[in-house]
Amino acid sequence: MLHAIDRPKKRIKRVSPSSGKRKNGNFPFHPDLKHSENYHLIIANQGEIYYSEDMSRKKRRATFISVRFSIFIVIAIIIGAWFFYSFSQKTFAAASFMIGTITPQNEIRRGGELAFMVSSLNQKQGEELVVGVEYEGLKLELVSVEAANIGKVSWKEADPNGDKKRIVVSGVATTDAVGATSTPFARVNFRIIDQISPQGEGFTEVCALFDVIEGETNTPTPTTFQQSPQQPPQQSPSPPDSQPPTPVSNLDRTLACIPLNVHGSPSDKLDILIIASGYQDFELFLSHAVRAVSEFENTNLIKYRREILDKINWYVYNHQKIDGHPLSKEEVDFIAMESTTCPKDRFLILEDASDKISGISKFGVGGIVRSGSFQSQNFIVSAHEWGHYVGFLADEYLSNTLGLGNCTTEPSDADPRNDPCPEQEPYQCSNKDALEYKAPCPAWDCSKIDCTPLMKTLYQGSGCYPRCGVPNAYRPQAQSPMDRSMFFPGRTVETYQFNGPSLYSIINALSRYQ
Amino acid sequence: MNDRMQKKFKQWAIIASALFISLGIVFLLVKTSVVSDKKNDIPVYPLAYKLALVQSQDRSLAFRSIQVIEGYAPDYLAELPKDYYRIEILNGERTLYKGKIPSVITTIEENFSPDDETAVEQVTKTENRGEFDMVLPYYEKATKIRFSDEEGREVLVVNVNSFSLEKPQTKTNYCNDGICADNENIFTCYPDCSQKLRSFFERSD
Numbered sequence: 001m002l003h004a005i006d007r008p009k010k011r012i013k014r015v016s017p018s019s020g021k022r023k024n025g026n027f028p029f030h031p032d033l034k035h036s037e038n039y040h041l042i043i044a045n046q047g048e049i050y051y052s053e054d055m056s057r058k059k060r061r062a063t064f065i066s067v068r069f070s071i072f073i074v075i076a077i078i079i080g081a082w083f084f085y086s087f088s089q090k091t092f093a094a095a096s097f098m099i100g101t102i103t104p105q106n107e108i109r110r111g112g113e114l115a116f117m118v119s120s121l122n123q124k125q126g127e128e129l130v131v132g133v134e135y136e137g138l139k140l141e142l143v144s145v146e147a148a149n150i151g152k153v154s155w156k157e158a159d160p161n162g163d164k165k166r167i168v169v170s171g172v173a174t175t176d177a178v179g180a181t182s183t184p185f186a187r188v189n190f191r192i193i194d195q196i197s198p199q200g201e202g203f204t205e206v207c208a209l210f211d212v213i214e215g216e217t218n219t220p221t222p223t224t225f226q227q228s229p230q231q232p233p234q235q236s237p238s239p240p241d242s243q244p245p246t247p248v249s250n251l252d253r254t255l256a257c258i259p260l261n262v263h264g265s266p267s268d269k270l271d272i273l274i275i276a277s278g279y280q281d282f283e284l285f286l287s288h289a290v291r292a293v294s295e296f297e298n299t300n301l302i303k304y305r306r307e308i309l310d311k312i313n314w315y316v317y318n319h320q321k322i323d324g325h326p327l328s329k330e331e332v333d334f335i336a337m338e339s340t341t342c343p344k345d346r347f348l349i350l351e352d353a354s355d356k357i358s359g360i361s362k363f364g365v366g367g368i369v370r371s372g373s374f375q376s377q378n379f380i381v382s383a384h385e386w387g388h389y390v391g392f393l394a395d396e397y398l399s400n401t402l403g404l405g406n407c408t409t410e411p412s413d414a415d416p417r418n419d420p421c422p423e424q425e426p427y428q429c430s431n432k433d434a435l436e437y438k439a440p441c442p443a444w445d446c447s448k449i450d451c452t453p454l455m456k457t458l459y460q461g462s463g464c465y466p467r468c469g470v471p472n473a474y475r476p477q478a479q480s481p482m483d484r485s486m487f488f489p490g491r492t493v494e495t496y497q498f499n500g501p502s503l504y505s506i507i508n509a510l511s512r513y514q
Numbered sequence: 515m516n517d518r519m520q521k522k523f524k525q526w527a528i529i530a531s532a533l534f535i536s537l538g539i540v541f542l543l544v545k546t547s548v549v550s551d552k553k554n555d556i557p558v559y560p561l562a563y564k565l566a567l568v569q570s571q572d573r574s575l576a577f578r579s580i581q582v583i584e585g586y587a588p589d590y591l592a593e594l595p596k597d598y599y600r601i602e603i604l605n606g607e608r609t610l611y612k613g614k615i616p617s618v619i620t621t622i623e624e625n626f627s628p629d630d631e632t633a634v635e636q637v638t639k640t641e642n643r644g645e646f647d648m649v650l651p652y653y654e655k656a657t658k659i660r661f662s663d664e665e666g667r668e669v670l671v672v673n674v675n676s677f678s679l680e681k682p683q684t685k686t687n688y689c690n691d692g693i694c695a696d697n698e699n700i701f702t703c704y705p706d707c708s709q710k711l712r713s714f715f716e717r718s719d
Contacts, residue, residue, distance in 0.1 A: 068524070071531050078538070255692030265694055267589055315692070340562055340585020340649055343693060345592070358625040364594055364616040373626075381626070388622055392595050395622065399636040404595060487628040505595070512591040 097121065097131045097185065099209050114140065114192050116207050117148060118169065120185045130170040132158060132210040133188055137165040137457060140190040140207065145169055148184035155186075157303070158212075168212050245293040245314060248286050256322050257342035258286075260314040261293055266343035268514040269313040270390065273344040277332045277368075278352040282320045288350050289316050291374050292382035299383055299481060300497040308506055311513040312390075315342050336366055346389060348382070357381065357487075361388035378491060384481050387498070391506035396468050396475045396483040398423060405505040406482060407468035407475060408443035419467045421478050421485065428490035432478040437463045441474045444501055454507065458500040476501050560695060561652035561681060562587035563659070565672065569643040573617055575599070575661055575670040578645075582679045586693070587649040590615055599669060602660045603653055610653045617663070618642055 102117045120129055135142070137160065145155040145167070153171035160166055169186045190207070245261040252258060263269060274292065279285040293314050301308050317335060319327050327335070336347040347366035356370040359381050367389040373381035387393040394407050420432035441464040442448050446456050462476035477499035478492075479485040485495040498506070562585055566578035590601060590613025597618045603611040620640045627633035650659065661670040689703035700707045 068528055071528060071535070074535060075531055078535075252692065255690065257692040259692050262694075266586060270592065271586075271588075338647055338649070340560075340583060340587065343586045345588045345590075356625065357628060358623070360621065360623045363620040363622075364592065364598075365619060376628070379628075390592075395624070395636065397634065397636075399622075399624070399634075399638070401622070401636065401638040484626065484634060487626060509592050509594070511593055 097129075097209055099133070099207065102187070113143070114190045116188045116190070117184055118186045118188060118209070119148075120173065120183050125173055125175055127173045128170065129173055129185060130168060130212045131185070132166055132168050132212045133207065134161060134164045134166045134210050135190065135207040140192060141460065142167065143189040143191050146187045146189070147171060148187050153186045166210070245290050248283070248290050251286055251290075251316070253318065254321070256318050258316040258318050260289060260316050262313045262315070263310045264313070264514065266313060269311055270345050270510060270513050271313045271315060271343035272346045272348055272366075272390075273315050273317055273335075273342050274348045274350060275317045275332055275335050276319055276327060276352070277329065277349050278326070279350070280326055280352070285350060285352070286316065288371055288374055289314075292348065292350060292369060295380040295383045296386075298377075298380060298496055301383075304503065304507070308503075308510060311510045313343065315344075317342055348386075359385040361385045363389055363392055365389060379486050380481055380496065381486075384486075387482050387502065387506070391498075391502060391509060393482050393502050393505060394469050396480055398467060398471065399469050401469045406480075406499065406502040407473045408441045409473050410442050411466075411474055412439040412441050412445070412464040414439050414464070416464055416466055416474075419465065421465070421483075421490065423467075423484060423488075426490070427488035429478055429492065432465075437465050437478070440464055441476065444476055455504060458504045458507075460500065462500045475499070560584060560586055563650040563652055563674075564647060565650065565659070566645070566647050567643075567670070568645050569617070571642060573642065573663070573669075577670060577672050580672060580674070580677055580679065582652055582681050583649070584682045585649070587651045589613060589651065596664065598664060600662045600664075600666070601650065602662075603650065603656045604658050604660060605653070605655045606657055610656060611651055615648065616643075 097118055097120050099116050099118050101114065103113060103115045116133075118131060118133065120131075142165070145153060147153040153169055155167050155169045158166040158168050167188075169188070171185065173183075175183065188207070246259070251260070257273070260274065274289045276282070276285040276289075296302070296309060317339075319325070319331075322341060323331065332349060335341075336349060346364075349366070349368040351368055351370045353370040354372050354375070356372040357375070357379065358370045359373065360368040367385040369382050369385055373379055388395075392404050394404050395401065396406065414436040416436045420434070420437060421429040439445075440459065440462040444459045444462040446459055451459065459476075463478070464474045464476070465478055466472075466474055468475035475483075477494055477497070479494040480499050480502065481496060482498075482502065483495075485491045562583055564581050564583045566580075568576045568578060570576070592614065594614045594616060597616060597620075598614045599617050601611075601613045601615060602609050618640050619642075620638065623635075623637045625635040657673065657675045659672040659674060660668060662668050689698065690705050692706060694703070694707035698707055
């Protein structure tokens with residue numbers, strides 16, 4: 001008699017029904033034994049118990065095996081992906097290159113040029129050449145990188161190694177160079193900004209090569225470094241590795257707080273909210289907002305992305321979505337000072353006033369820029385005001401106001417008297433490279449004050465020029481975004497370069513941001 | 515016996531593999547979604563304290579009111595060179611948050627005239643803050659908010675837990691508002707937080 005009962009709770013013992021043999025048990029085979037899908041047949045016959053093969057156990061075992069197999073497959077994929085990633089990284093060994101100075105030793109002196117030639121070994125025509133150049137940031141200032149024997153090279157800044165700055169130089173070999181033959185690849189020009197021995201001993205230690213791993217971010221920048229101080233800056237395309245704000249067409253107008261240029265969480269960054277005042281045309285406001293932020297790409301702040309630009313999030317207050325109408329002055333003031341709808345550590349109000357070139361800044365609070373300031377690509381009023389309300393910088397033009405870190409009242413020992421870039425006809429600089437201006441004011445002279453490493457780096461090249469807010473104060477650089485040279489025909493490259501003490505003030509203000 | 519040991523070994527190998535995979539997933543989640551390494555213990559939720567204060571001519575501060583509101587508070591992380599109050603939000607003696615706000619408002623107004631290079635109007639003024647509202651990050655466990663001057667002298671203390679502050683129902687923080695809030699990540703709100711993923715891969719290169 002066969003009895004079907006529930007599967008026993010104890011461990012199942014398997015018995016092969018066909019062989020009639022006993023396996024793992026003490027129960028003989030019974031001819032009426034049948035296979036069951038889901039349960040054991042326990043046959044009680046005359047006191048004996050028989051177990052059939054447990055089909056559900058077979059299924060469980062199969063499932064168990066497939067799960068384990070799947071896990072091993074996943075692990076294998078992960079390990080395989082890691083190996084693939086590792087081996088797909090091509091390393092351009094510095095051993096494929098060599099570096100040597102080309103500046104004669106008797107010409108090596110402080111303030112002078114120091115040039116190195118990077119040569120490649122064993123190159124093949126069409127091969128991509130990439131090499132890293134590391135140099136002492138406190139001793140050398142990079143001037144330019146030029147192609148030596150090949151058509152074109154490009155370079156980009158890399159993460160520094162402590163005090164040592166790094167760049168990556170790349171190009172394409174146009175010829176074959178097999179064996180021990182070295183082929184000039186790139187000429188790297190520096191200016192010596194610190195004391196080295198008269199004989200130039202050890203100068204090779206200030207510059208070395210390092211291996212580069214392919215796949216680093218940022219596309220290279222053009223090599224030529226235009227030194228044309230008499231020419232006003234043209235509206236040239238931004239360097240390829242710059243990160244301009246989102247183009248107007250790509251802005252997401254469905255968002256309450258439109259990200260214009262966002263680098264991270266609001267709690268880690270200085271959040272600046274751009275608010276429209278008086279704009280009837282929302283698209284015009286957006287274009288001006290993009291313009292206001294794009295100005296920074298035309299300044300030397302692009303060299304300080306990590307320390308400055310990447311610490312700032314720019315948002316646009318989408319009044320079209322939130323309020324549904326152009327904002328009144330009261331609404332603008334409320335949003336600027338009290339609203340919590342969008343992240344806001346500072347505000348920037350753009351006022352629709354095409355006939356006005358002006359701005360207002362409240363230090364540590366926010367700023368206002370009137371839209372007439374955007375009528376020329378030479379104007380960087382937004383960046384100027386930002387220098388006030390974020391960087392705590394003073395005006396360097398005559399304003400009858402003495403400012404902060406970028407101005408000082410104590411002249412250098414040279415005691416310069418005349419402003420080489422006077423704010424009067426013909427509004428051109430003359431003799432601004434004269435020695436009397438080159439010595440730094442004591443406030444920026446690291447031989448006279450205790451300087452941190454950051455100060456030492458940033459104060460390099462600071463001079464002492466009369467006029468900084470008031471006539472008897474001094475500024476560290478002939479021109480800068482904090483004066484009015486952006487409006488004058490005599491504007492130069494310096495007009496768009498924040499000077500060292502200004503950079504220090506800005507970086508210090510943002511030091512607690514990530 | 516050998517069979518049993520083999521089976522045990524296999525089981526432990528599976529457990530170890532599963533653990534390894536889990537840790538890897540957790541690591542990835544942490545790096546790409548969870549905000550870490552904050553300099554300030556900024557709270558997660560878009561709530562803020564709104565304080566109404568009054569500043570006297572001698573720059574002392576008086577408290578008027580406090581409430582909890584919905585929204586983003588400034589983080590006040592900027593290092594101010596001078597003329598500031600230090601702010602600390604405390605739980606007992608433990609500092610939950612610290613920042614700085616200007617104690618005076620210096621305003622520069624400048625009107626340029628490129629058509630006439632000689633013409634520029636510039637007005638600079640420095641004013642006390644008078645009556646003003648300020649928004650601070652909200653902390654569930656905060657007991658007091660302390661203001662001190664540049665020399666570290668206490669100017670004002672607000673005992674937060676002596677007020678029954680009602681928290682509003684938050685409604686403005688939502689996915690697709692353009693803000694990757696601290697309680698959002700690329701898995702819960704990709705449109706707002708996709709920047710985090712891009713930043714992660716840029717940093718790992």
